[in-house]
Amino acid sequence: MLGEYLLELAVFVRSDYCIRISNMNFSKQQQQVFHALAERAYTGHRCDTSGRVISVASDTGDGEFIARVTAVDRDQYIIRNQDGEVPAGLTGRLVYTRESRSDLPCVGDWVGVQYHDSGTHASIHLILPRTSFLRRKSPGKNVEFQMIAANIDVAFIVQSCHYDFNVRRLERYLVMVNEGHIEPAILLTKTDLISAEELEHLAEKIRHAGITVKVFALSNVTGTGVDQIRTLMLPGRTYCLLGSSGVGKTTLINRLVGDSSLETGEVSDTGEGRHTTTRRQLIVLEHGAQLIDMPGMRELGMLGVSEEINDSFADIQEHSKNCRFANCTHTNEPGCAVQRAIAHDELDAAHFHSYLKLKKESEFHEMSYLEKRKKDRAFGQFVRSIQKTKEKRNER
Secondary structure, eight states: OOTTTSOOOOTTEETTHHHHGGGSSOOHHHHHHHHHHHHTTSTTOOOOSSOOEEOOOOOOSSSEEEEEEEEEETTEEEEEETTEEEEEEEOHHHHHTOSSGGGSOOBTOEEEEEEETTTTEEEEEEEOOOSSEEEEEOSSSOOOEEEEEESOSEEEEEEETTTTOOHHHHHHHHHHHHHTTOEEEEEEEOGGGSOHHHHHHHHHHHHHTTOOSOEEEOOTTTOTTHHHHHHHOOTTOEEEEEEOTTSSHHHHHHHHHTSOOSOOOOOOTTSOOOOOOOSOEEEEOTTSOEEEEOOOOSOOBOOSOHHHHHHHTHHHHHHHTTOSSTTOOSSSOTTOHHHHHHHTTSSOHHHHHHHHHHHHHHHHHHHHHHHHHHHHHHHHHHHHHHHHHHHHHHHO
16 A cells, blocks of 8 residues: 555655655655656656756545654754645654664654644654664763764865864864755855954965865855855755854845754854854755755764775875785884875875874764664563463463
């Protein structure tokens, strides 16, 4: 029965969504349903990858639809379809069948829902497969993944040109973004507080660290560069703002939206902003792009991202190809091309030390995470064995 898959494609589903689901865990019959819904969005047109926004309403007869999670506050959710936003909760089955908190909905997730009381609230019973995601190690001593947001096309990594600028933190954000299969871009804000020469010096620091991501500069005070960011944001695509507190993320959103609907903090005498965003939320802009605002992150712990670290430090990987030994650790082996590049100022030493630090951190947390999962599985097997023993006793 196709009940839970004959859902509603919300107003901001891209027309290539039906192509994406071909790579997801749906049967061919279920995929045909999505294709039919998407094709019905435009009379005489088939699905394509033009990024046009489509709107399809398809009541399954049992009150099930697709919606998108736009905000999460502990165990409370806000979801959106073409009619607007309503509060939602999780069904017991979804809560109790999850293996970890990463299996619960996060901002940006597409979910299967059932509406109640004339559509005033809903129950979430299904999470559609994620095409991309942002996650980190949970803050504190707990070695677990924390899902931040999902189904994002482009992540804007925001840093202030003033006190917040930190290349090492940029590298951490880039590892996180690369792991989730998201396209990164760097936004340097508060350019009104520095000179053009100082701005070029910051850009040079980024390039010197081997970071080849596109860099955009803007000022929320003068408006310089804001229109360029607005032009980059295409209808039907999802963007997010990553960065520390007070770098101007919320002020930028208000400029893009065209009002001051989101609260912003006063700027100090030094030009530093103050933390105001308290939860992650997805905002639909007037021209159809979607933007996720999120609080500043104090901790960016690495967990299980060894391959993504290699991808983010591609310049080091390129030099390592010329090492004498295939398993070179780039520390004290003879014939190490990485150490030779550092000695000849072809590779930044601080950049290399950051690479080693992130690798060590990720591997350490991954060992702890795997040990925890092993213990959890063992405990689960123990509980199931006790339940089977009780069932056998009851049968006698």
